[in-house]
Amino acid sequence: MENISGIAAKEIIKGSLLKEKVDEQVSEYVAQGLVSTSLRGTDSHGIRLIHHYLAGIKSGRINPCPSYFVEKRMPTIAVLDADHTFGHAAGMEAAKIAIEMADEYGSGNVVVKNSSHFGAAAYFALEIAEHDMIGTSYTHSDSLIIPTHGKRSFLGNNPVCFTAPVKGEGPFCLDMATSIITFNAVRQLQERGEKAPENVGTDKNGIPTTNANEIKMLLPVGTYKGYGLSLMVEVLCSMLSGMPYGPHISKMFEDLGKKRYLGHFVGAMNISAFIDINLFKERMADMINELRNEPRLDEGQSVMVAGDPEKNRFLDRNIDGIPVTGQELKDFEALDKKYQLGVEME
C-alpha cells in the first residue's frame, strides 16, 4: 500500500471539483467529507469516490451549482430541496439549519430531498456534536438488503448515525449500516479469494451463500431487527421527503445520467436544555471509560465503544496518511495532472 496525506487528497479533490466549475462551498464540503471519512478509516465512503462523482457531474446526474430551496415549515422542521447537488453539501446545509433551530427552540429536524449520495452519515452528525448537541443523520440508498423471509432485495443498506459530545476527546459516534457486512467487504473477499461468513449474503436467487463471488444481495443485521431499522430509516428519508423508496431508487453505479432523487434526515438536539452540558460530557467520559476498562473475554481484544476504531485510525492516518493502492495513488496523480493542480504529493 501507498499513502496519501489528508492535505494532499483534499487539495486534489477540491481542485478537481473547482476545475469542473463546482460551486466553491459545495466543493469544500465534498472534499472535507471525503477526506475526513478516509482519515477515520471508512475507506468505502472516502476519497476513492471522487472519480465516481466527477463522472456524475459529467453525465449530468449531479448539479455542480445548486440553487437550494429551504422551507422552514415550523420552528423546528425544515425541508431542503438540494437541487440535485452533492449530498455532502446539502446534508451539511441541513445540519447547519438543524443546529440553528436547536439553538433557539431546543431541537431541529431537517429533511433533504432531490439529493444525491451523501457519503458517510457521520460527517453531518459529528458536525452537530461539535456544537455540544446530540446529532442524528440518516440516508436511504438503492435496494440491496433482503427483507426477512424474502428472496430479493428491497431496502438499501440504510445507515443509522447518532453522536454525542464527550469531555476530553472527540464525540461518541455510532454510524452503522443495517446489513451485517457491507458490499465493499464482499468485494474485498472476492479480491482475496476468501469465503464469506455464513448468512451474511445471498446469491441472485436469495439463497444464502459463502461464495463471495456469488453474493449479489446482503442480509440484515440481526435478521428482522436490522430490517426493521432499515425500514425506520426509509420512513425518515423517503416517506417524509416524498422521494422514491427501496427498489424505486435509481442505482448508484448504473446509468450515471439518471438523477438519484435521494432523501436524507438530519436532526440536532440541545443538550444543555436537559442537563448542564459539562456534567453531561463528564458523565459521557466516565461511562465510556468505564466500558473501555471492563474485563476482557480475550486479553488481546479490549472493550471499545462505537466510534473508537475510527478515532484510533484518525490518529494514525493524520500522521501516516491515508493508505491507498498503487492504482489509487496513480488515479489521484492523474487528477492532479489533468487539472494542472500541482499538489505536493510527498
Next chain:
Amino acid sequence: MENISGIAAKEIIKGSLLKEKVDEQVSEYVAQGLVSTSLRGTDSHGIRLIHHYLAGIKSGRINPCPSYFVEKRMPTIAVLDADHTFGHAAGMEAAKIAIEMADEYGSGNVVVKNSSHFGAAAYFALEIAEHDMIGTSYTHSDSLIIPTHGKRSFLGNNPVCFTAPVKGEGPFCLDMATSIITFNAVRQLQERGEKAPENVGTDKNGIPTTNANEIKMLLPVGTYKGYGLSLMVEVLCSMLSGMPYGPHISKMFEDLGKKRYLGHFVGAMNISAFIDINLFKERMADMINELRNEPRLDEGQSVMVAGDPEKNRFLDRNIDGIPVTGQELKDFEALDKKYQLGVEME
C-alpha cells in the same frame, strides 16, 4: 393454556391498583399499558407484571400518588420528574407533553427522570403515532448485555421504539430490544428443557453457552451494532436525565425496597410539517403492502414489516382473550377475591 379477556384483565389490574390507593390516572395508564401490551402479544411486558408492581408499591419502591414536576426548558425540550411512580404513567405524561410541543413547534423531546419500569416502549410511541406524528420512545434498564469483547454485562437490554401512522391500519411500529433474544425467551427454554441457539447468551463467566440453564447474561444483536444501539439509548435515558447508567442501576427483581431511578426518552415529530399527512400515510401503506407481497424464500413464511406479528396477535386476542397459564389465571382470580372486585371472568 387458559384465557382471560382484555376487559377482565384491565378491570382486575385497575381495581387492584385503586384498592392500593394508587392515583386514578396512574392506575388507568398502568392497566391500559399492561393490557394493550398483552393483547399485542408481548407477554413478557404485559399483565403478568401486575403482581411485581403490587409488591413494589408495598415495599415502597413505587410511589402510588406522585407529584410530577415538569420543567419546560426550551420550546421543544422538557424534563419530567416522575417522583418514583410507575413508568407507564410518567411515560404517557411525557408523550402528551411531546405531542403538544410537536403540535406547536414541530417536535417535542421529553426526558423522564426518577422513574420506574415503564413496560413496553410501544405503548408511548403508538400513542404519538395515533396523533399522526412520528413517535420514538426509549428506556434504559439494569445491566444484562455483555459489551463486545467483554465478559460481564454492563448495559441493559435497552429498547429502541419508532412508530409512524399508516393509512387504513394501525401504525408501523418497530419495538426492538438490543439483545438477540430476551431473557424471558431464555426462561421459556429452561422450562421446556430446550437448548438455546448458539451465541445468544453466556454463562456467569461470560463464555457463550447453549445450555439455557447456565445462561446468566445476553449477547447484543449483531455484536457491536446492537451494543452500540444500547449505548445510544443509555445516552438518551441516563446521560440526558442524570440517572445512573448500566451496572449502577438497581435491579428490577432484587431488593424491592430500592427505588429504580430510571430514565426514559419520548419524542414526537409533526409529519404534516414535512409533507401532506394523507400522502405520507398512503405512501406508508403502499410501501409496507409492497413489502408484504414480496416473493417468499419459503412459501410458508410471508414477508412482514415490523409490528405485523403484534397486529395479528392483537386481532386474535381481542376476540379470544389473552392466553395465560392455569397458575396465572388463579393469580388473577386471587387478586379479584383479595380486593373484592367481583370482575366477570368468563
